[in-house]
Amino acid sequence: MNVAHSVERGGRLFPDKPALLWESDSFTYRELDAMSNRVANGLAGLGMARGDRIALYLPNIPAFVIALLGIYKLGAIAVSMNAALKPDEARFILDDSGARVLVTTASLYDQAYDHVAVGPGVQHVLITAGEARGAMALSAFMANAAPHAQTADMAAHDPAVILYTSGTTGFPKGATHSHGSLMANVQASVSTFRMQPEDRVLLCLPVYHNFGQNTVLTPTFAAGATLILQPDFDLTTVLDAVVQHGITMVFGVPTIFALLYVHATPEQMRSVRLYLSAAAPLPLALSQQWQSKFALPIS
Numbered sequence: 001m002n003v004a005h006s007v008e009r010g011g012r013l014f015p016d017k018p019a020l021l022w023e024s025d026s027f028t029y030r031e032l033d034a035m036s037n038r039v040a041n042g043l044a045g046l047g048m049a050r051g052d053r054i055a056l057y058l059p060n061i062p063a064f065v066i067a068l069l070g071i072y073k074l075g076a077i078a079v080s081m082n083a084a085l086k087p088d089e090a091r092f093i094l095d096d097s098g099a100r101v102l103v104t105t106a107s108l109y110d111q112a113y114d115h116v117a118v119g120p121g122v123q124h125v126l127i128t129a130g131e132a133r134g135a136m137a138l139s140a141f142m143a144n145a146a147p148h149a150q151t152a153d154m155a156a157h158d159p160a161v162i163l164y165t166s167g168t169t170g171f172p173k174g175a176t177h178s179h180g181s182l183m184a185n186v187q188a189s190v191s192t193f194r195m196q197p198e199d200r201v202l203l204c205l206p207v208y209h210n211f212g213q214n215t216v217l218t219p220t221f222a223a224g225a226t227l228i229l230q231p232d233f234d235l236t237t238v239l240d241a242v243v244q245h246g247i248t249m250v251f252g253v254p255t256i257f258a259l260l261y262v263h264a265t266p267e268q269m270r271s272v273r274l275y276l277s278a279a280a281p282l283p284l285a286l287s288q289q290w291q292s293k294f295a296l297p298i299s
Helices: 005-013 029-045 062-074 088-096 106-113 138-143 179-192 210-222 234-246 254-265 284-294
Strands: 018-024 025-028 053-057 077-081 102-103 125-129 159-164 174-178 200-203 226-229 248-253 274-277
Touching: 005 029, 018 062, 025 029, 025 248, 029 062, 029 077, 053 062, 053 088, 062 226, 077 088, 077 102, 088 106, 088 174, 102 106, 102 248, 125 138, 138 254, 159 179, 159 210, 174 179, 174 226, 179 210, 200 210, 200 234, 200 254, 210 226, 210 234, 210 248, 226 234, 248 254
Parallel strands: 018 226, 053 077, 053 102, 077 159, 102 125, 200 226, 200 248, 248 274
Antiparallel strands: 018 025, 159 174
8 A cells, every 4th residue: 555556557557648737847647657766766765764754845846746756655754844834833843743854945945944054853955946055956866866666565554644734823733644544535535526537637725735735636646637736826827727728627725716706707617527625614605606607516
């Protein structure tokens, strides 16, 4: 059992199918599998192994997806960090989680550490964008690693990811999800949403958050569908993506649907077959107005 098996399977069954679209870049299932293998092998080369914590302090970019899958493949534990954390919150999570590797951008690294040395827990820093003193570029790190790897076979109770709470009443608290719980969630999502390989799924929610990561990202790959990743919710960019890519599934929060209701036309949204709102109550009036305008409910 391993939540990353879906991408490995996709690399075998439909290697040339787009798995991930990002701006002008496209990653096939074969490429995504190979790149995540490189991450897993590179981490092993640093001495990381099953059960070690690897922190992802990243915004919505392909590197988050690739690194997350590589961590799963190794059998290590991903520590999913909110990219909007304040410096003291970021440092607290790194210490609290026992992370040994930090994957981040140069700007977030500088923000978290304010140009001072990493604490004793973090032994290696991998930078996805920019340069930082004492850190290694993720691209060079991956280039020096092999593209083939054996995905670790994990027990259902083995930890896969630690997601931290918002910390509104104090410092954030880590919630651990096992491979078994992630797989159960994946199976439920694919079944409930009737995800198919033909689906093109929009992800403009934060990928470090449970909703974006475990309700959208991992089920999309399990279904063999295509994920269209956005940096965040930008009305114009999202509407362009829906039309350009023929998006079939839109996941969001009520504020997103409120903006889309006002500004989107039924013609722009005609490819969409499922809308899902979560993370906050959906106003009844918006739900009724949406169905009247777009002829589909928001689930």
